[in-house]
Amino acid sequence: xxxxxxADGAPVERPxxxxxxxxxxxxxxxxxxxxxxxxxxxxxxxxxxxGFLGPNGAGKSTTLRVVLGLVAPTEGSATVLGMPxxxxxxxxxxxxxxLETQSFNPLxxxxxxxxxxxxxxxxxxxxxxxVLELVGLEAAARRNAGTYSLGMRQxxxxxxxxxxxxxxxxxxxxxxxxxxQGIRWLRDFLRGFAAEGNAVLVxxxxxxxxxxxxxxxxxxxxxxxxxxxSVAELTHGSRQLRVVTSEAPRLATALRERGxxxxxxxxxxxxxxxxxxxxxxxxxxxxxxxxxxxxxxxTSLEDAFLELTEEDAR
Amino acid sequence: xxxxxxxxxxxxxxxRSIYAMLAGLVAIVAIGVVAxxxxxxxxxxxxxxxxxxxxxxSLTIAPLFGLLLGLRSFTDEFRFGSIVPTLLAxxxxxxxxxxxxxxxxxxxxxxxxxxxxxxxxxxxxxxxxKGIEITWSTGALALVVGRLIGAxxxxxxxxxxxxxxxxxxVAAIAxxxxxxxxxxxxxxGLVPNVAKYFPGAAGFAVVGxxxxxxxxxxxxxxxxxxxxxxxxxxxxxLMQRRDIT
Numbered sequence: 001x002x003x004x005x006x007a008d009g010a011p012v013e014r015p016x017x018x019x020x021x022x023x024x025x026x027x028x029x030x031x032x033x034x035x036x037x038x039x040x041x042x043x044x045x046x047x048x049x050x051g052f053l054g055p056n057g058a059g060k061s062t063t064l065r066v067v068l069g070l071v072a073p074t075e076g077s078a079t080v081l082g083m084p085x086x087x088x089x090x091x092x093x094x095x096x097x098x099l100e101t102q103s104f105n106p107l108x109x110x111x112x113x114x115x116x117x118x119x120x121x122x123x124x125x126x127x128x129x130x131v132l133e134l135v136g137l138e139a140a141a142r143r144n145a146g147t148y149s150l151g152m153r154q155x156x157x158x159x160x161x162x163x164x165x166x167x168x169x170x171x172x173x174x175x176x177x178x179x180x181q182g183i184r185w186l187r188d189f190l191r192g193f194a195a196e197g198n199a200v201l202v203x204x205x206x207x208x209x210x211x212x213x214x215x216x217x218x219x220x221x222x223x224x225x226x227x228x229x230s231v232a233e234l235t236h237g238s239r240q241l242r243v244v245t246s247e248a249p250r251l252a253t254a255l256r257e258r259g260x261x262x263x264x265x266x267x268x269x270x271x272x273x274x275x276x277x278x279x280x281x282x283x284x285x286x287x288x289x290x291x292x293x294x295x296x297x298x299t300s301l302e303d304a305f306l307e308l309t310e311e312d313a314r
Numbered sequence: 315x316x317x318x319x320x321x322x323x324x325x326x327x328x329x330r331s332i333y334a335m336l337a338g339l340v341a342i343v344a345i346g347v348v349a350x351x352x353x354x355x356x357x358x359x360x361x362x363x364x365x366x367x368x369x370x371x372s373l374t375i376a377p378l379f380g381l382l383l384g385l386r387s388f389t390d391e392f393r394f395g396s397i398v399p400t401l402l403a404x405x406x407x408x409x410x411x412x413x414x415x416x417x418x419x420x421x422x423x424x425x426x427x428x429x430x431x432x433x434x435x436x437x438x439x440x441x442x443x444k445g446i447e448i449t450w451s452t453g454a455l456a457l458v459v460g461r462l463i464g465a466x467x468x469x470x471x472x473x474x475x476x477x478x479x480x481x482x483x484v485a486a487i488a489x490x491x492x493x494x495x496x497x498x499x500x501x502x503g504l505v506p507n508v509a510k511y512f513p514g515a516a517g518f519a520v521v522g523x524x525x526x527x528x529x530x531x532x533x534x535x536x537x538x539x540x541x542x543x544x545x546x547x548x549x550x551x552l553m554q555r556r557d558i559t
Binding site for chain 2: 031061062065068069070071072085086088091092095097099100102103104105106107108109112113115116117119120121122160
């Protein structure tokens with residue numbers, strides 16, 4: 001991947017990244033009387049894309065901003081490779097971050113925006129043109145950034161994050177404004193970036209995107225950690241079967257007698273948990289109930305997320 | 315801090331607004347010089363160049379542009395959200411403040427020199443056409459220009475500090491201009507002995523305008539410098555504690 005390659009495209013061997021790449025411990029942030037983040041602890045490790053999930057207002061952006069030294073914690077700490085962001089000797093060569101779609105002077109060209117950021121970090125100006133090519137903005141580079149579409153703004157932000165060839169990427173809602181190709185490109189890019197032993201923390205409230213993007217998921221709600229698990233783990237575990245039958249009450253009784261969880265949804269459909277399709281099929285056969293449809297329903301990340309945050313709310 | 319200064323100079327020169335400000339300054343000064351020289355009292359026109367009344371146009375306007383430049387330095391970044399990448403690249407915030415002070419001061423000096431140059435380029439030929447003989451002392455002229463540069467640099471610093479403290483661009487610029495151009499004028503009529511210690515009056519004192527009623531240039535510079543220190547300290551203090559959300 002070009003983020004980690006020399007100008008002629010040859011991959012560069014980089015030493016393994018320390019782990020955890022990002023560590024948040026006992027973080028609490030209050031704005032006046034509002035507690036945005038409440039005793040939150042989490043770790044982000046290299047080699048995987050970590051999703052940071054939560055509804056709007058859950059405290060994701062505040063947490064990311066504490067990690068990046070933009071917001072001071074009320075209690076607790078956040079470190080990057082064991083150090084506060086502000087103490088990193090070369091912050092943009094360690095962490096690249098995209099927080100907002102608008103973070104540039106609209107009267108400055110995209111190229112000049114990257115140039116002033118490069119000089120602030122002591123990064124060679126030729127890296128700017130490499131990055132413009134990498135994010136596909138060469139054609140618009142000399143236009144004022146104020147004329148850019150939302151997707152182009154996201155690309156410019158990502159370009160700024162990649163200037164220092166960082167080993168850690170932090171992206172706040174990066175899929176906003178990207179078209180399907182853009183999201184696909186971002187997914188491939190982040191996957192490749194993580195596969196090289198780098199760390200990625202990407203926040204979103206759009207769970208369908210996250211299911212595609214992330215390997216690990218950190219779910220927070222109302223400032224608190226709800227769950228840290230792999231995306232596979234989150235979507236697994238609560239697998240359900242959809243059973244369509246002409247004699248729903250009889251089958252439901254039979255399944256419940258055998259200790260399975262059954263929810264009737266009307267229309268002769270049952271939601272069964274605690275057994276696989278073969279077992280449910282056998283029970284139906286023994287009970288002499290006709291089965292008209294039998295399908296495994298994989299819990300989407302969205303369902304898992306809603307379930308988790310609802311449990312938390314109770 | 316060299317990287318930060320290079321970045322700030324890059325920011326100043328990579329949008330059109332600095333050139334628009336330069337063009338505006340040149341136009342205002344040129345018009346003002348034409349007005350004072352064609353309309354000037356004969357007594358003021360025979361003085362040596364360094365005492366020409368037409369120079370007062372650049373002496374009053376250029377520091378004001380320096381102030382605007384300073385006020386915009388941080389407020390532009392807050393307004394456009396570019397403060398985020400700026401602070402990500404330079405998380406030690408006082409370095410950003412220092413770099414902005416240096417870069418805006420340099421730009422202020424450039425604006426001042428342009429203002430003096432245009433006033434001489436416009437004013438002297440008009441006087442010559444009027445048949446007035448121009449004399450000048452290089453030392454005295456240098457002193458006038460030096461005071462202008464000093465005043466402009468201090469004003470840029472006040473602007474940078476105030477902009478950082480206030481954060482909101484319109485509030486910062488409108489508030490400052492209303493104070494200097496209106497409030498101080500009214501107060502100087504009511505309480506002249508107090509009003510001469512206000513920042514605007516101190517700024518005019520630095521460039522030697524109205525010496526009968528204002529402080530000496532040296533005292534003015536000292537006072538204006540103190541205002542600059544206060545503005546920077548206030549802005550810097552708030553910046554250290556402020557959450558960028």
